[in-house]
Amino acid sequence: MILGVSSQHNEQVCSVWGNYHYKTFDGNYFQLPASCNYILTSHCSASYEDFNIQLRHQVVDNEPTISKITMKLQGTVIELTKGSLSVNGQIVTLPFSSSEVFIEKMASYISVKAVLGLVAMWNEDDSFMVKLDDKYKNQTCGLCGDFNGIEVYNEFISNGTFYKNCGDENFCRDIFSSSVFSDCRGRVSIDSFVQVCMKDLCHCNSTSGSFCLCKSIAEYSRQCVHAGGKPEEWRSEYFCPHPCPESMIHQECGNPCTDTCTNPEIGQVCEHHCIDGCFCPPGTVFDDIHNTGCIPHSECSCVLGGKIFASGESYTSSCRDCTCEQGQWNCIQKDCPHSCSVEGGSHITTYDGKAYTFHGDCTYVLSKVCTSLCTEFTVQGDLVKCGVTETETCLKSVTLALLDGTNVSAKKD
The missing domain is CATH 2.10.25 (Laminin)
Known part of the structure; x- marks a missing residue:
């Protein structure tokens, strides 16, 4: 099982990242530098549209980012923007679950899983990916392509021409052939990302240098992971650093x-x-x-009744002494008597304080020892109907049977 989608079918990934780069379900790579609202992928070869995913870019601090994602998944409409999530027009918090979708926060990503066979992940910045079940082959349209398993490189050519390449091919190839990506070879096409790299270099300047490639290198690493690989740490303090909150x-x-x-x-x-x-x-x-x-x-706290106890703190009740250890309560039970009662011929309260009503007409075991080979005692009660209605019952008698054969009975009247 991967990301909650059934493993009975193959899955394909379409992704968007960095400087307006796109990868289709069929493995085509292209660049579309525009901030329009685009249909990324939709179910367009059936009378009923299972899904429709739309995406909009926005430039922030001279860097393209994904500003809004709209997902129509059967009867559910999801809108994602940075810092906000709505489902069918209502703001929700994570995790969110319904009969159609499950949305959760996973590390740096928001993950959306639909029962129809779709998974989407967004890093709340520039990277978004959609994973589709194989049952939708040759049934999609949009920027993610037709999902027919055939790479057609002219599928998204504008005016009969490709976008230009500006970079050094050997320089780009050396990046993706590095030893840190040794487990990615054969899983993700290096040739495709070399072309992506060369397009990125068109937008580099003397101050950004190779740092303008960081997002595409990150996408290559992500695609390697989704293909089953395990890239090594390629970021450093001096190259494409990724700041994290303190202690992470x-x-x-x-x-x-x-x-x-x-x-x-x-x-x-x-x-x-x-x-x-x-x-x-x-x-x-x-x-x-x-x-x-x-x-x-070892420093984790514990919670009891809405109150927080630090590690090592204790509390005492009438029946046990408890100490907070590694976020869990370690308790010592005391010899603490409890009672069980039958009142009004039908109202019963257990040893643990649970109250319920039972209208019977038979002899019932009220209590006995069940944890030893020998039953040290058994308490039985006779509940009988004592009125004109089904709910009028009385406790007619109580019998205590001891292990030594002694029986003590108390009867009404």
């Missing part, structure tokens, strides 16, 4: 299921493949109680 570190292939104080082992059962983003360093978990970043598991 950037990883190209990190676990998207973040271990937290309240769920410290979720990463061990994660079914998603790795993604890039900011993660807690090894040996720490995210403090989701105070939301203050990453801390050692």
